[in-house]
Amino acid sequence: MPDPIPADPPPPPAADTAVAPAAAGRQPARRANRLFLVAGLFVAFVLAAFVSGFASSSPDGLEKVAEDKGFLEQGRDHAFSDWPIADYAVSGIGNERLAGGLAGVIGVTITFAVGGALVFAVTRLRRRRHPART
Amino acid sequence: MHIPDGFIDAPTSAAFGVVAAAGVGYAVRRASAEAEDQVVPLAGLCAAFVFAGQMLNFPVALGTSGHLIGGTLAAVLVGPWLGAIAIAVVLLVQALFADGGLTALGLNITNMAVIGALGGYLLFRLALRLLPARLPSVPVAAGIAAFVTVPLAAAGFVAEFALGGTVDLPLGGVLGSMVGVHALIGVGEAVITAATVSLVIATRPDLVYGARHLVRQAPLEIRPSAVRAPSTAGQPADG
Incomplete structure (x- = not known):
C-alpha cells in the first residue's frame, strides 16, 4: 500500500525546530523503506513476468505422486478453470510466454494489493484495541 | 503442492477449512497486537514476492518439478503471524488462476501457511538456537527450517489423505513417495530462502523480523543529533 503522501516530500526547513526530533529522524528511514519496497516489487515483477517463462512445466511433486499412485484422475476441474487468467495464462494471447508473463504481472499486483490491504486492516485492528499505543 | 478439488473428501476438507480459519484468525490476532504501521507495505511485498516465487517451478527429478512454498521465507522476513497471513493471501489469489482447489483451500492453507509459515518459524528459532x-x-x-518444512507439508497432505482420501491406498507408499520427492524440492526451498534472506540482510538487516534481536543495537548509534540533548551535556565527547 503506497504512502498517501506524494513521493519524496521536500525536507523540512532547518528552522522548523517545532518538529519532534523523533519524527524528523524518521524521514530518511521512510525514504529508505520506500526504496526497498520499489526495488523488491521490481524483482517480484521481473520474476513473475520474465523468469516464469523459463519455469519447468513438468508435474509438481504432488501431481507426480498422484499420477504414480493412480489418484490423479480423482482431481476435478477447478471451479474457475474457464476464467481468463486460469492456469497462469491470459486467454486470447497466442504467445505462451507473453500470456504467462502477463498473468504473472496481474497476480503480483493483486497479491500486493490484497496483502497490503489486509495487513493494513490488521494494524487498524490493533489501533482500535489499544488506542494508546498509536 | 497445491491440492486440487477431489483428492480429499468434503467432510475432511471442511474440517481443515476450520483448522485453517482458526490458524489464520489466531495469526491476525497476534499480528494486530505487534504489527507496526511500516510493516504494511513490507507484508504486501512479501506476499507478492512469494506469489512470483511460486510461479517458478524448478526441475527436481525425472519429469518432476517443484516450487517455492515461501512459508519460512515470509515468516523470517515479516514474522510468523504476518508471514502466515501473507501465504494465505497468496493461496487465495492463486484461486483466481485456478491453482489449488476451492474446496481444498483449507487443506492448502493448513499445509503451506500453518505448517509452512508458523511451523517454519518454530524450526527457524530452534535452528538459530544451535548456531552462533x-x-x-x-x-x-532460515534455509534449514525451509528445507524441513517442505517434506513436513507433504506429510501434512498424507495425513489429510489418510483421513479423507477419495482412494484407498497403502499409506506407507504414499508417505514415502511424497516425503521423498518433497525432500528434493526442499533443497530448492532452502537455497531460495537462504539466498533471499541473506540478500535482505545485506541491504536492510533492520527489516528482517527473524534478525531483529541481532540488529537492535545498530539504530542507537546513528543519532548524531541526539548528542545535543541537555541530559548528555556532562558526557565526554567521543570525537
Whole structure:
C-alpha cells in the first residue's frame, strides 16, 4: 500500500525546530523503506513476468505422486478453470510466454494489493484495541 | 503442492477449512497486537514476492518439478503471524488462476501457511538456537527450517489423505513417495530462502523480523543529533 503522501516530500526547513526530533529522524528511514519496497516489487515483477517463462512445466511433486499412485484422475476441474487468467495464462494471447508473463504481472499486483490491504486492516485492528499505543 | 478439488473428501476438507480459519484468525490476532504501521507495505511485498516465487517451478527429478512454498521465507522476513497471513493471501489469489482447489483451500492453507509459515518459524528459532548468535546465522537457520518444512507439508497432505482420501491406498507408499520427492524440492526451498534472506540482510538487516534481536543495537548509534540533548551535556565527547 503506497504512502498517501506524494513521493519524496521536500525536507523540512532547518528552522522548523517545532518538529519532534523523533519524527524528523524518521524521514530518511521512510525514504529508505520506500526504496526497498520499489526495488523488491521490481524483482517480484521481473520474476513473475520474465523468469516464469523459463519455469519447468513438468508435474509438481504432488501431481507426480498422484499420477504414480493412480489418484490423479480423482482431481476435478477447478471451479474457475474457464476464467481468463486460469492456469497462469491470459486467454486470447497466442504467445505462451507473453500470456504467462502477463498473468504473472496481474497476480503480483493483486497479491500486493490484497496483502497490503489486509495487513493494513490488521494494524487498524490493533489501533482500535489499544488506542494508546498509536 | 497445491491440492486440487477431489483428492480429499468434503467432510475432511471442511474440517481443515476450520483448522485453517482458526490458524489464520489466531495469526491476525497476534499480528494486530505487534504489527507496526511500516510493516504494511513490507507484508504486501512479501506476499507478492512469494506469489512470483511460486510461479517458478524448478526441475527436481525425472519429469518432476517443484516450487517455492515461501512459508519460512515470509515468516523470517515479516514474522510468523504476518508471514502466515501473507501465504494465505497468496493461496487465495492463486484461486483466481485456478491453482489449488476451492474446496481444498483449507487443506492448502493448513499445509503451506500453518505448517509452512508458523511451523517454519518454530524450526527457524530452534535452528538459530544451535548456531552462533551472529547475523550470518540467520540465513543458514532460515534455509534449514525451509528445507524441513517442505517434506513436513507433504506429510501434512498424507495425513489429510489418510483421513479423507477419495482412494484407498497403502499409506506407507504414499508417505514415502511424497516425503521423498518433497525432500528434493526442499533443497530448492532452502537455497531460495537462504539466498533471499541473506540478500535482505545485506541491504536492510533492520527489516528482517527473524534478525531483529541481532540488529537492535545498530539504530542507537546513528543519532548524531541526539548528542545535543541537555541530559548528555556532562558526557565526554567521543570525537
